[in-house]
Amino acid sequence: MTQSIVVQVGQCGNQVGCRFWDLALREHASVNKKGIYDEALSSFFRNVDTRRSDGDNNDISGGKIRSLKARAVLIDMEEGVVNEILQGPLRDVFDSKQLITDVSGSGNNWAVGHKVYGSTYREEIVENLRKAAEHCDCLQCFFVIHSMGGGTGSGLGTFVLNVLEDEFPEVYRIVTSVYPSAEDDVITSPYNSVLAMRELTEHADCVLPIENQSLVDIVNKIKHMSHSGKLGAEIKQSSTIISGQGGVKGQEKPFDAMNNIVANMLLNLTSSARFEGSLNMDLNEITMNLVPFPNLHYLVSSLTPLYTLADVNVPSRRLDQMFSDAFSKDHQLIHSDPKHSLYLACALIVRGDVQVSDLRRNIERLKPSLPFVSWNQEGWKTGLCSVPPVGHSHSLLALANNTCVKPTFIELKDRFMKLYKKRAHLHHYLHVDGMEQSCFSEAFSSLSSLIEEYNQLDATKGLLMTDAQRLNIAV
Amino acid sequence: MSIVTVQLGQCGNQIGQELFNVISNDSHSLRGQCPKTESEAYSICSQERFFSEGQNGASARAVLVDMEPKVISHTISTAAKSGRWKYGDQSSFCQKQGSGNNWANGFCVHGPRHEEDIMDLVRREVEKCDRLGGFFNMMSMAGGTGSGMGTYITQCLRDTYPHSFILNQVTWPYGTGEVIVQNYNSVLTLSHLYQSSDAILVHENDTVHKICAQLMNIKQISFKDVNKVIAHQLGSVLQPAYTEGVSEYNRNPLGDLMKSMVCHPEYKLLGLRNIPQMSETSLAYSVFTWPGLLKHLRQMLIANAKMEEGIDWQVRPPAGGLPPAEKGTHNKQLRFNTSLANLLILRGKDVQSADTGGFMDPALYTSWLPPGVASSTWRTPMSFNRYEKSATLVSNSQFLLKPLDGIVGKAWNMFASRAYVHQYTQFGISEEDFLDSFTALEQIIASYTHL
Numbered sequence: 027m028t029q030s031i032v033v034q035v036g037q038c039g040n041q042v043g044c045r046f047w048d049l050a051l052r053e054h055a056s057v058n059k060k061g062i063y064d065e066a067l068s069s070f071f072r073n074v075d076t077r078r079s080d081g082d083n084n085d086i087s088g089g090k091i092r093s094l095k096a097r098a099v100l101i102d103m104e105e106g107v108v109n110e111i112l113q114g115p116l117r118d119v120f121d122s123k124q125l126i127t128d129v130s131g132s133g134n135n136w137a138v139g140h141k142v143y144g145s146t147y148r149e150e151i152v153e154n155l156r157k158a159a160e161h162c163d164c165l166q167c168f169f170v171i172h173s174m175g176g177g178t179g180s181g182l183g184t185f186v187l188n189v190l191e192d193e194f195p196e197v198y199r200i201v202t203s204v205y206p207s208a209e210d211d212v213i214t215s216p217y218n219s220v221l222a223m224r225e226l227t228e229h230a231d232c233v234l235p236i237e238n239q240s241l242v243d244i245v246n247k248i249k250h251m252s253h254s255g256k257l258g259a260e261i262k263q264s265s266t267i268i269s270g271q272g273g274v275k276g277q278e279k280p281f282d283a284m285n286n287i288v289a290n291m292l293l294n295l296t297s298s299a300r301f302e303g304s305l306n307m308d309l310n311e312i313t314m315n316l317v318p319f320p321n322l323h324y325l326v327s328s329l330t331p332l333y334t335l336a337d338v339n340v341p342s343r344r345l346d347q348m349f350s351d352a353f354s355k356d357h358q359l360i361h362s363d364p365k366h367s368l369y370l371a372c373a374l375i376v377r378g379d380v381q382v383s384d385l386r387r388n389i390e391r392l393k394p395s396l397p398f399v400s401w402n403q404e405g406w407k408t409g410l411c412s413v414p415p416v417g418h419s420h421s422l423l424a425l426a427n428n429t430c431v432k433p434t435f436i437e438l439k440d441r442f443m444k445l446y447k448k449r450a451h452l453h454h455y456l457h458v459d460g461m462e463q464s465c466f467s468e469a470f471s472s473l474s475s476l477i478e479e480y481n482q483l484d485a486t487k488g489l490l491m492t493d494a495q496r497l498n499i500a501v
Numbered sequence: 502m503s504i505v506t507v508q509l510g511q512c513g514n515q516i517g518q519e520l521f522n523v524i525s526n527d528s529h530s531l532r533g534q535c536p537k538t539e540s541e542a543y544s545i546c547s548q549e550r551f552f553s554e555g556q557n558g559a560s561a562r563a564v565l566v567d568m569e570p571k572v573i574s575h576t577i578s579t580a581a582k583s584g585r586w587k588y589g590d591q592s593s594f595c596q597k598q599g600s601g602n603n604w605a606n607g608f609c610v611h612g613p614r615h616e617e618d619i620m621d622l623v624r625r626e627v628e629k630c631d632r633l634g635g636f637f638n639m640m641s642m643a644g645g646t647g648s649g650m651g652t653y654i655t656q657c658l659r660d661t662y663p664h665s666f667i668l669n670q671v672t673w674p675y676g677t678g679e680v681i682v683q684n685y686n687s688v689l690t691l692s693h694l695y696q697s698s699d700a701i702l703v704h705e706n707d708t709v710h711k712i713c714a715q716l717m718n719i720k721q722i723s724f725k726d727v728n729k730v731i732a733h734q735l736g737s738v739l740q741p742a743y744t745e746g747v748s749e750y751n752r753n754p755l756g757d758l759m760k761s762m763v764c765h766p767e768y769k770l771l772g773l774r775n776i777p778q779m780s781e782t783s784l785a786y787s788v789f790t791w792p793g794l795l796k797h798l799r800q801m802l803i804a805n806a807k808m809e810e811g812i813d814w815q816v817r818p819p820a821g822g823l824p825p826a827e828k829g830t831h832n833k834q835l836r837f838n839t840s841l842a843n844l845l846i847l848r849g850k851d852v853q854s855a856d857t858g859g860f861m862d863p864a865l866y867t868s869w870l871p872p873g874v875a876s877s878t879w880r881t882p883m884s885f886n887r888y889e890k891s892a893t894l895v896s897n898s899q900f901l902l903k904p905l906d907g908i909v910g911k912a913w914n915m916f917a918s919r920a921y922v923h924q925y926t927q928f929g930i931s932e933e934d935f936l937d938s939f940t941a942l943e944q945i946i947a948s949y950t951h952l
Contacts, residue, residue: 027570028598065570164597302571304724305679306511310601311645315681318920370920371681383722386710389677401915406678407602410724493910494917499943 027065028166030296030309031158032098033186036139036179038204039172040100040107041281046171046289047096047119049416053293056416057301063091066300070097071119072161085161097162099124099154101186103143103178104131124158126150132177136218137458137465139181145460147182151189159194166299167198167309169292170230174222175206175215184225191229198313200295201230202288205360205434207239208441214451216441221465223438224472231313233324234291235431237360241284244268247356248332266333290415291327291359294423297377298411304382307375307409315407316371316427321476322483325425326364328357331418345380345420349388352424353396360434367430368487369398373407378420380410400486429487432480439473446470502634502752503550504739505626506563507654510647511572512672513639514565515724518576519732520639521561524551525586527740527886535882543883546741546750552586553629559586562630564622565593566654568600568611568646592626594619600645604686607649608693609929615650616657623658635666635755637739638698643674643683648690652697659697666755669698670735673705673904682921684912689930691905692938695945699755700763702738702771703901704731708807715810717780733886734775737893742846742879751879761877762842762897764870767948770901774801774894776809784887791847791855794892798845799859805838805900818864839952840866840898845878849890852880867952902949909942 034043054067063073063086071094073086086092096119102108105127112120126147132139159165168190172183190199203226206215226233248266267290268283298307317323330351351357352374353365376385385408398405415421445451446466455461508517528547552559561580565588567573573595581587594615600607627633636658640647651669658667671690674683694701709730713722717730741750744757751757763769776794779787797809804816816837843865847855861872885891916922916935926932 166598302575304515306569306571306599308569308599308601310599310603311680314601314603314645314921314924317924320923381721381723382727383710383714383719386675386677393677401918401920402681404676404678404911405681407681408679494914496910496913497939497943499940499947 027069028164028299028308029069029097029162030167030169031155031162031165032070032096032169032171033101033155033190034098035101035170035172035183035186036176037102037107037173038176039170039179039183040102040111042171042202042204042285042288043098043100044111044116045282045285046292047098047116049286049289049293051094051119053416057413061091063089067091067094068163069296069300071095072097094119095121096124097158099126099151099158101126101151101178101182103128103139103182105129124154126154132181133454134175134212134214134218135177135454135458136181136221137455137461139177139179139183140185140221141181141458141460143178143182144185148189151186152193155190155193165194165197167200168194170199170201172201173204173206174219175204175210175212176218180218180222184222184229187225187229198231198309199229200232200234200309200313201226202234202236202292204236204238204288205438207237208437214445214454216438216445217451217455217466219438220442220473221469223435223476224469227321227472227476231323232317234327234425235324235360235434236288237434238284240359240361241287243356244287244332245283251333267329287329287359291329291423294329294375294377294415294421295425297413297415298375298409301411301413303409303411303413305408305410307373307407307411311407311409312373312425316373316425318370318402318427319479322370322427322479324427324431326362326428326431327359328352328424329359330357330422332357345384346388346391348420348422349392352422353392360431362428362430362434364426364428364430365396367397367428367432368484369396369402369405370427370429370483371402371405371407372396372427373409373425375409375411375423375425376420377411377422378414378418380420382410385410397487399483429480429484432477432484435473435477435480439470439477442470502632502754503562503630504634504637504755505623505630506551506561506637506639507623507658508563508565508576509638509640509651509654510567510644512641512644513647513651514567514572514576516670516672516728516731517563517565517639518580519725519728520735521551521563521580521586522583523732523736523886524740525559525583527736529585539882542750543741543881549631550634550739550741550754555589557587560589561586561592562626563588563592564619564626566595566619566646566650568596568607568650569598570595589626592622594622600649602643602645602680602682602686603924603928604645604649604689605925605928605930607645607651608653608689611646611650612653616653619654620657620661627662633662633665634753635668636662637668637670637755639670641672641674642687642690643680644686648686652690652693655694656697666759667698668700668702668755668758669694670702670704672731673703673908675706675710676904676907679706682924684908684915685921685925685935687908688912688938688942689935691945692941695769695941698769699759700769700771702735702773702895704734704773705807705904712778712808716778716808718783719780730778733778734773734893737775737848737885737891738773738846738895740848740885742848742881744879745877750881757879758844758895761844762895764842767945768841768897770897770905770945770949772896772898772900774798774807774896776801776892777888778808781887789890791851791890791892794890795855795857795859798892798894802840802843802894802896802898803838803865818862838899840875840896841952842870842875842897843877844895845876846893846895847878847880847891848883848885848893849888850882850884852882852890855880899949899952902946905942905949906946909939909946913939
């Protein structure tokens, strides 16, 4: 069994990360009734005997759970968020040595996060990561959680990404990035995002873009369902993907509902790697099957179901509904239109009481309406995990590598140009040591060529591609 | 003689466990209609072939290999629950991290890295055998470990045991996709296996799925159901039987199989048909006759049908007397499936009365093997796995031609755009290697087309 380490950077990253650990504990608690520290738990948690004071060597493998410590590194350049975590109910899950903090923050400035704090804290970051990696038997993946629009998450987060590639080149890097919405209140977010995009394109193995607006829409949809009071449509509150009920945390905070969605997505992503099933799908299989060309590694995710009804009877028709929902825009974590763009590849991670025949039936059913690229007409990667998420009997996470991310990137590029043409706010960045105008132009051209790659693939859409000429063998 | 089974990857291990289940149940079941000496001889032969007797009961002669631990631990614990047999304590090898569906990772990295440990386990199983009858490697073609590492291990077995028979059981994935790069992995697997394996016995998930749905009436088909059907079909080939004119149970099943079926190194793909296949409830109400079963099986062969429903009875063998060159196009027009060699394995009541003359018809075969040589029959009066009469056809013919062509076509299309190729070159498989594999497979397709 492999382990993964979560690196949460910046305010957004740490808040999402916090929800992730809470829900992970909740999920394992519901599966692991006997309190034994098993392989599944070890993928994200260490088992530690806190009574012993010999520092780093107090890991226990197997046997009863003593004290669980998250395999995480928490980084923030201002103390507010991290301090809150350390004073909250999750404080025992984190080791004080796993934190890297500063006082003054990055001022929403990518250059400050990347260049200033990067160079200041490089050694400490490497040290921290090394220690976390040493506690792992077989480290498979780093999960980086951050936002793109700010300064720390965006700048320092991508700096950490570079460090991960340098120090741990064989370990996969899956990045969950929260993209700024159009009405973002940070004026310089386009600069920060585009500068960060270049790093993601060049150094990440897989990126899962998330948009706040989509999360808000999902939250509203669920709240609407809960309050509509339709007969027979009562929802089990603890089962919604926005609920943190049953977790350690007490009161719900404002962004918690939205962050729970992202946390649930990460849990579903790793479920087949942690729990058993009839068709396992490990993390390296995701990076293998969903990335046909090195730069095109941006995956659109969608989660179903959003909630379960209190009524326990679940006929098979509802199972098919789950598959249809996964391809509807309401369930996506980013605003885009995959059905009218081109699918390069698609992965379905199914959890719970679903068999291969259900899977096949639904793929056959949905295939005709989904446009796939000509050389990958049957581009489906499937995984079946037998353990369902908390409160559900089955669930589905769909990851699509689709050219529908192009409009998001084009919009980002346009907002960048609007500011850059006027050289607005540029001096804040250029004042930083090591930051030059060329950084901006290079980041811009990186984004442009990424969009161009997607364009080329889109151009093949709908064209009747003749099969490539086969090799001729002399008989 | 004993067969050592090597279970590779998730698929290989899951099917392998079902296979040993079937074999163990079959050799222990009571058969009223057979004399006791017959039953005993059968059981003893089967036990010796597949199990070694230890202090704690029967231990399967198997080596379990996977790159991540979940499947193997599940397989071993499920086997132990049966109470009748188990896997050896030291027979499994696993690592922490899987192959990521990457054939290059399995073949170039994991294979060489763990070769010594795995071959060590194999050697220990071989040493437990009085006489080694050969190796039975079970794997899938679509993933990374079974396909990539499985191919590498097959090569190692060939190098280490050059005089032993090696039979590879390969599971072909669903056409609509289980793994996106399955066609690449399939092309690389088949082209390499052709060089080290003696014969490749194929099961297609699509076909077995249809059998489960239409014949066995299973509503919600799980992989366990699919694996049970495959295990049944494999058991019907590997369990003891009498070869023609011999009065003792065959001692060398793999050798006999190769001798009958694989006369030319260019033709190694074997397909299986087994009838009848039905649900337990229907079985109680059905009666079969040998002529009926054999007639269906013959038509399934000729018309290239995958199961006993939906057979096209219009297809007939061509009238004799056509020159070989014309015969090819003639057959193609009739959608007629030409065979190189066929092996019938008949199990059950009154088996001696079964007339297999229909399979001796020269029109079914290519011209360069006389039907007396091309067609063989094994029999045993022992019934198999709840079926009073069961007939299996192992066939080296054109019926894998279309699926193979489909796989190569799709892989070639994907390769033309160079999609995913960077994932393979990262681990040591270059574009040149891909081209070599494509060439080898086009050669195989051409050979089978011109049968």
